[in-house]
Amino acid sequence: MTKLCDLAKTIRSKNAGTDKITFDVIFSEPETYRRVVGSGAITRESMSALYRIDPARITDFVIFDPALAIKFTILRDRPSGSPGDGDIFGAQQYAPLLSLEIP
Amino acid sequence: MSRSMKMICPNGHLGFAPTRPGSFALGVQASPDIIAADSGSDDVGPVPLGSDTSTSPLAWQTHDLELMLLAARARGVPMIIGSAGDTGSNSRVDLYVDIIRSLAAKHGLPPFRLGWFYSEIEKDWLRSRMRSGQTVTGLDARPDLDDAELDATERIVALAGVHPFIKLLDMGADVIIGGRSSDAAIFAAPAIRAGYPEALSYYLGKVLECASFCAEPYGGKETVLGEITDTEVRVTAMHPDQRCTVASVAGHAMYERSNPFFEYVAGGCLDMSECRYEQIGPKTTRVTGPKFVPSDGTRVKLEGSGKIGERYVGLVGIRDPYTIANVDRVIDWAREQARDRFGNADYQLHYTVYGRDGVMGPLDPERDRPAHELCVMVQGIAPTTAMAEEVCMTGTRQMFYARLPDVKGTAGSVAFALDEVMRASPAYRWTLNHTVGLADPLEVFPCHIAQVGA
Numbered sequence: 001m002t003k004l005c006d007l008a009k010t011i012r013s014k015n016a017g018t019d020k021i022t023f024d025v026i027f028s029e030p031e032t033y034r035r036v037v038g039s040g041a042i043t044r045e046s047m048s049a050l051y052r053i054d055p056a057r058i059t060d061f062v063i064f065d066p067a068l069a070i071k072f073t074i075l076r077d078r079p080s081g082s083p084g085d086g087d088i089f090g091a092q093q094y095a096p097l098l099s100l101e102i103p
Numbered sequence: 104m105s106r107s108m109k110m111i112c113p114n115g116h117l118g119f120a121p122t123r124p125g126s127f128a129l130g131v132q133a134s135p136d137i138i139a140a141d142s143g144s145d146d147v148g149p150v151p152l153g154s155d156t157s158t159s160p161l162a163w164q165t166h167d168l169e170l171m172l173l174a175a176r177a178r179g180v181p182m183i184i185g186s187a188g189d190t191g192s193n194s195r196v197d198l199y200v201d202i203i204r205s206l207a208a209k210h211g212l213p214p215f216r217l218g219w220f221y222s223e224i225e226k227d228w229l230r231s232r233m234r235s236g237q238t239v240t241g242l243d244a245r246p247d248l249d250d251a252e253l254d255a256t257e258r259i260v261a262l263a264g265v266h267p268f269i270k271l272l273d274m275g276a277d278v279i280i281g282g283r284s285s286d287a288a289i290f291a292a293p294a295i296r297a298g299y300p301e302a303l304s305y306y307l308g309k310v311l312e313c314a315s316f317c318a319e320p321y322g323g324k325e326t327v328l329g330e331i332t333d334t335e336v337r338v339t340a341m342h343p344d345q346r347c348t349v350a351s352v353a354g355h356a357m358y359e360r361s362n363p364f365f366e367y368v369a370g371g372c373l374d375m376s377e378c379r380y381e382q383i384g385p386k387t388t389r390v391t392g393p394k395f396v397p398s399d400g401t402r403v404k405l406e407g408s409g410k411i412g413e414r415y416v417g418l419v420g421i422r423d424p425y426t427i428a429n430v431d432r433v434i435d436w437a438r439e440q441a442r443d444r445f446g447n448a449d450y451q452l453h454y455t456v457y458g459r460d461g462v463m464g465p466l467d468p469e470r471d472r473p474a475h476e477l478c479v480m481v482q483g484i485a486p487t488t489a490m491a492e493e494v495c496m497t498g499t500r501q502m503f504y505a506r507l508p509d510v511k512g513t514a515g516s517v518a519f520a521l522d523e524v525m526r527a528s529p530a531y532r533w534t535l536n537h538t539v540g541l542a543d544p545l546e547v548f549p550c551h552i553a554q555v556g557a
Contacts (some may be wrong), residue, residue: 014358018149019245019533022357022361026354062364069354077464081148083411087463088147096463
């Protein structure tokens with residue numbers, strides 16, 4: 001098994017407006033990109049399981065060929081910067097993806 | 104080659120961190136027709152809009168505006184700023200207008216025309232729209248706006264499209280300070296005004312608005328140059344070590360957006376689903392194929408922030424493994440002491456447990472594996488500063504006295520580096536992430552112009 005962080009060029013998260021956080025996984029090589037897409041390790045279902053959220057909270061899930069990227073977006077549990085929000089920019093929510101195992 | 108228009112963008116959020124002057128100078132040498140930057144973001148949370156402040160130091164804002172103003176006036180080309188001062192509120196527009204006037208005086212600049220527009224929305228204006236049956240539509244799963252949520256709002260800005268920028272250029276503005284604006288509109292406006300296709304113009308704005316974030320390797324606050332023709336957009340990194348590649352430019356289309364194919368602005372939607380990207384030089388990528396789908400009528404996005412209360416912050420450390428394993432019981436104990444003290448009064452206590460799930464909260468898959476040492480940030484929020492301080496002090500200090508049944512250390516359950524709580528910004532929340540229809544795209548964006556300089 002290989003970890004996603006060993007295959008992807010970029011793994012990031014960031015606010016998409018005040019109520020959503022979007023995740024980008026970007027690859028350098030088309031073969032690696034196709035391997036990960038084909039592995040089925042990153043899907044709506046697997047991401048809702050990883051982050052332990054209802055699949056309905058994933059508003060967008062896009063396989064984005066021009067950028068060799070997989071992208072998904074989730075609804076926040078509260079708007080960014082509300083008291084108790086630990087990540088106003090949504091910039092550190094990608095960490096669990098790093099160790100995701102790709103068959 | 105047919106005609107073209109060149110723009111440089113030095114900074115994706117002007118003022119948030121200083122522009123790097125080296126690549127900016129290279130950009131200016133490339134003879135741009137427009138120098139433009141976005142200065143705003145809702146990323147910074149609801150506090151700056153609610154409290155009508157900037158999140159960036161005045162010195163950094165002045166630094167960036169000075170670089171751009173001197174270069175633009177020396178070349179005699181328009182300088183365009185959108186979303187002044189982080190939020191684009193009226194006071195931030197006035198602040199930037201004042202900075203431009205001061206800089207013009209400081210440098211003895213020859214006369215030029217300074218244009219600006221506002222984008223704050225009066226609550227009563229919005230309320231009368233709602234009374235007359237117009238829906239203020241919620242975005243991103245929010246319900247439509249109701250009176251209670253409007254009442255809870257402190258300040259509202261509307262996101263301008265290209266219209267006020269074009270209007271001010273038509274009025275002869277050499278420098279434009281914009282209120283809250285859609286990022287792409289700042290750059291699209293002069294291109295559309297010059298007759299370039301809307302789709303390419305909006306794409307140009309979309310790719311330039313974050314400056315060097317569309318280049319690689321990663322490096323913020325560096326200048327990029329965009330060039331539009333009647334058939335394509337070219338984007339070039341100005342920093343000697345950065346390149347705009349197919350991957351970096353295409354990848355940027357999805358940055359900070361929920362969907363990489365569509366970008367909504369006042370007046371329509373940019374469809375990037377059939378964009379083609381080609382590397383045409385070591386540092387340059389060409390883009391063709393974006394489409395623009397005009398909407399029926401104009402809807403603008405609204406951002407609103409509402410005050411929750413005054414706020415204090417306390418910090419504690421925990422090292423005892425037993426206490427760490429039971430940190431939620433410690434927090435519950437402190438909460439209970441606050442309830443005993445303040446009853447049903449209007450206050451909030453929030454605990455952020457760094458070393459466990461402080462950053463991710465319930466999204467963290469590893470929250471059952473806390474570190475060997477924890478830091479807990481306590482936020483106390485209440486209607487007055489005195490009460491907020493006491494709420495926060497109760498919620499912080501009572502962690503010291505938490506009664507765990509099997510604790511060995513009975514002289515104090517937590518460590519204090521500071522035996523005090525600290526005044527923080529008042530607490531706000533985003534109340535509006537909505538859209539409203541306009542009768543006229545300039546309806547809520549009044550434009551002004553004045554002569555500046557000796």
